[in-house]
Amino acid sequence: MRLTYLTLSLLIFMSLSCSSEDETVLNEIEETESIYFPPLNSETWDTVSPLDLQWNTSALTELSDFLNSSNTKSFIILHKGKIAWEAYFNDHTETSGWYWASAGKTLTTTVTGIAQDQGLLDINNKVSDYLGTGWTNITIDKENLITCTNLLSMTSGLDDTLGDSAAPENLQYVADANNRWAYHNVYVKLQDVIATVSNQSWSDYFDENLKNKIGMSGSWFNLDDLSVYWSNTRSMARFGLMTYANGKWDNTQIVSESFLNEATNTSQNINKSYGYLWWLNGKSSFHLPQTQFEFPGELIPNGPSDMYCALGKNDQKIYIVPSKDLVIVRMGEAADASNFALSNYDNELWEKLNNVFN
Known part of the structure; x- marks a missing residue:
């Protein structure tokens, strides 16, 4: 613009x-x-030259080779909203769809914030206020300790060892809410909360209040008890851009800046590197999925300290770096033998990216 x-x-x-x-x-x-915002009903998207940004173009060639060799399907770098670099690999194209995996958790975060902005819910209220009792397999007194904020921050205290299912029979007691951080797909219950309070289906409310307002394509599909998002890469970039712009799309506030500030800062006192389903860099320690260990140091040491990330299985990624005005998106297969949302691949990738930007 x-x-x-x-x-x-x-x-x-x-x-x-x-x-x-x-x-x-x-x-x-x-x-x-x-900040530039691409038109809602058009595939056009303004670009900016890496040369004009004084980036190292030879390092971009090295980055492309690295991405191609690590099972990447698509990669986009936005600078202040404009496409600075975009690449597709292995028969993937601009219109090809792919799944977000757990990077899509942050879509649920944003829509929860929108519903709260509209006065439909309060994330500090207990989940049973909206779903009724019996949505877990634990006693009512323990269930009533679990708030919507606990679902957003992964501190529900529910069992995280029974696979991906969020069915009630798998939601068993391990600890009181707020006493344990454990990566778990119980967050999906927030989609049920939003459907209940809005008197709409989850997908209809999502389309009306987020997807259509920022020009995304894509749709939700069911995988067991989960709802997983699928779209082209530019739609993922649109979501990252809206978040980078403090919840705005052009002149429209999609989700409040105050909620996004909460969502992209430490949400609890156990895992400092976790917000509301967003991963946070630059903190003094972090926890990983499926462990109860605290690891010292930053989540992604090579990454900028103010970066926050949406991370999904098989290396689906949105990196947002306010200090550098960057939104970076990666879609593809797992880069290596590890298929977790976070692996050493993030650090290796940022080594290549730093060569471009520095």
Whole structure:
């Protein structure tokens, strides 16, 4: 989005004559004008040259070779919303669909925030306020300790060893809510909460309040008790861009900035590197799925310290880096023998990316 002559004149006038409150508005206008948003009903997307950004183009060639050799299907780098680099591999194309896996958990986070912004729910309320009792296989007094925030932060205290199913019979007691962090697909119950409070299906509410408002393609499909999202890569990038823009799409606030700030900061005192289904870099320690160990150091040492990430099985990824104005998306098969959402591949990938940006 380019500043028009009229807009520039307005900004100059405001900067000379405005109060401190008006200066806040001016800053918001400047911030919005600096971010490009692709049209909602078009496949066109403005680009910016890596040369103009003073990136190392020879390192981009090395990055491309690395991505191709690590089972990548697609990769996009946005800078302030514009496509700075986009590549497809192994017969994958711009229109090809692929699954988000657990990177799609952050879609549920965002839609939960939208529902709260609309006054349909309060994430601090217990889940049974919305689903009734008996949505787990534990006693009512223990079940009533579990809030929507516990589902967002993976601190429900429910068993995480019974596979991916979120069926009630698999949701058994391990610890009181807030006393244990464990990566678990119980978060999907938030989709049931939203369907209940909105009197719509989960997918209809999602389409109306997020997907259509930012021009995404794709759809949800059921996998056992889970609902998994499938789309092309640019739709994943659109979601990352909206999040990078503090919940805005162009001049429309999709989800409140205050909720996103909560979602992308440490959500509990056990795993410092976890927000509301977002992974956080730059913290002093982290936990990994299927373990109760605390590991010292940053989640992705080679990555920027302010980066937060949506990470899914087989290396589906959205990296958001506010300090560098970057949104980076990777879709594909597992890069190596590990198919977890997080592996050493993230660190190796950021070594290649740093060569591009530095």
